[in-house]
Amino acid sequence: MKHDVIVIGGSYAGMAAALQLLRARRSVLVVDAGRRRNRAATHSHGFLGYDGADPAEIVRTARAQLDAYATLRWHDGEAVVASGEKDAFAVALADGSVHHARRLLLAMGVSDTLPDIPGLQDRWGRSVFHCPYCHGYELQRGAIGVIATGPMSIHQAQMLPEWGRVTFFLDGRLELDAAAADDLANRGVRVESATIASIEGHADVVLADGRRLAFAGLFTAPRNAPSSPIAEQLGCALAETPFGTQVATGDSRESSVPGVYACGDVARAPHSVSLAVGDGAWAGAQVHRSLILPAI
Known part of the structure; x- marks a missing residue:
């Protein structure tokens, strides 16, 4: 099966992006390695509507809402290799399976070097x-x-x-x-x-x-870097920031590789749950626009 979009990373930015695509009735595969960056925190603050909530509960609620959409497929596991070009990408997972999509959205977050x-x-x-x-x-x-x-x-x-x-x-x-x-x-x-x-x-x-x-x-202030080598595998340009290394994107959140988008902590700074969700929502909408208005 060929998906419209494979989202690599199922935390806040990835789920927010997936939601926009699912509401556009697009087929979406989310691949989540389960290494949410704030997994050690017991409370999340500054996110409107969830101030003081357990981050794990925010994730559970969001996942349940995504599961209500028939065009979602979710894989708990790691994406290890990605290749291809616009409209013909392939992503190999740690379990040996290979999945195909017209677009890729990188939302795998960052690692922190303390x-x-x-x-x-x-x-x-x-x-x-x-x-x-x-x-x-x-x-x-x-x-x-x-x-x-x-x-x-x-x-x-x-x-x-x-x-x-x-x-x-x-x-x-x-x-x-x-x-x-x-x-x-x-x-x-x-x-x-x-x-x-x-x-x-x-x-x-x-x-x-x-x-x-x-x-x-x-x-x-930890130094940040993408938590997966997939952006580099695909040839995406990286950018140095005061916080570390991130995937370079334009306003549409498309990377230097046509058809590959990035959002959340891996593509913007500074970092917070609120900013990740907003960035993911914007990226999801821009990926959808690229599917229906390819010249934009």
Whole structure:
């Protein structure tokens, strides 16, 4: 069977895109590897209508709504190889099956590379975050630590005094020029130059000199990259951003490869559930337009 569209990635952006296509009565195969980026978080904030909801419940609700459409096929598994050209794409799955489609939509999200600090990864999404709009309010104006990864971390440290008392840990990864140091001082940000030994407890920063500083939450700016090599297999151009690497797209969310589209975290920054859903809805509509108005 040849589908109109294969969506690779069944999280927020992928499901939002699929919904637009299903409502246009198009045949859609969603391939989902089950590695939702916010799977470690117990609450999702800032998404209208679901503020404070369990992310897993948001996904279950969305999936049940998609299942009501007769032209949906859903595969729980991983897409490992994609090839072909516009109107004639093939996607091979980990189970050995091969599926064909006129269009591909990449919504597989990104992987996060965190600073190599013992205990940090274990707390990612629970007491270590990247988005203040998603998690800052719940810290109740408490003490907040920002762990530097690069220049983008300065932006985090500048913003987070809106949500609490901020200590900025340079951790040997960043040097501040005089202008940045003055700006942070004017915002009341304390700069700590000692190296971090580990993260312990809820969000305690243990320094190499033996000091232990407790925080309501920690923020850091991970480096992002597509969570699958499929975009590169297809020859899609990639773009470097302050957040990392993403699939380069135009306003229609079409990549550099005709017929291959991308949306959500893998194709835009910054990242949040709300932005992923909106981007997916737009991409789904643009993919449909390409099927019925090929010259556009």
